[in-house]
């Protein structure tokens with residue numbers, strides 16, 4: 669995809685905040701008093717002490733016309749895991765997103781505007797075992813890809829510590845932190861990490877240093 673088109677997409681994603689609110693209003697009316705229909709765990713619960721790095725990342729065709737074997741967010745997830753240890757879980761959609769970039773962009777927009785929660789391939793972990801969960805994803809249309817929101821809907825992270833990380837191509841976190849707050853209003857959310865996907869791809873060594881500096885600042 670040419671840069672102009674990508675920037676248009678990012679602007680459109682930012683400008684579509686009104687649309688995002690409309691989507692969330694619909695989610696709200698589906699779920700009674702909850703902003704988002706998270707399947708809540710019974711509380712109080714006994715939580716574990718471990719650390720889990722959860723991420724979604726798309727391989728194949730990526731911006732700008734790259735064909736990548738390890739996704740940008742997957743790289744960051746690996747750097748985090750290398751430092752904090754613990755477990756990792758990759759969110760894999762049951763039906764892979766199209767190899768074609770433009771088709772993925774269109775599908776992602778359709779899923780977000782219609783609040784479609786795509787099924788995941790792998791069985792999700794018991795997140796109550798973990799006290800700290802790193803949650804990473806590319807920013808898609810200004811927020812979490814809907815397959816990540818499937819995970820967020822099905823796993824109640826409200827009572828743990830969440831550490832968000834994203835890759836993007838100009839919008840930073842976009843609206844994703846607001847969306848996170850709507851799913852888990854009570855969660856403790858630490859300062860997250862964001863990086864341009866192209867910067868991670870072209871200079872992974874630098875990205876690793878930035879990740880380590882961020883983690884050190886958080887006390888990991």
Ligand SMILES: Cc1cc2nc3c(=O)[nH]c(=O)nc-3n(C[C@H](O)[C@H](O)[C@H](O)COP(=O)(O)O)c2cc1C
Pocket residue numbers: 677678681682724725726727730731738739740741742769772773774776777805806807808809810811835836837838839840842864865866
């Ligand atoms: C469907 C789709 C939507 C995207 N929307 C945005 C966006 O709103 N803002 C942005 O800065 N980048 C956007 N991007 C770019 C990705 O966030 C960026 O390329 C990211 O690094 C991809 O990560 P991954 O390799 O882990 O999948 C989008 C990419 C795709 C495929």
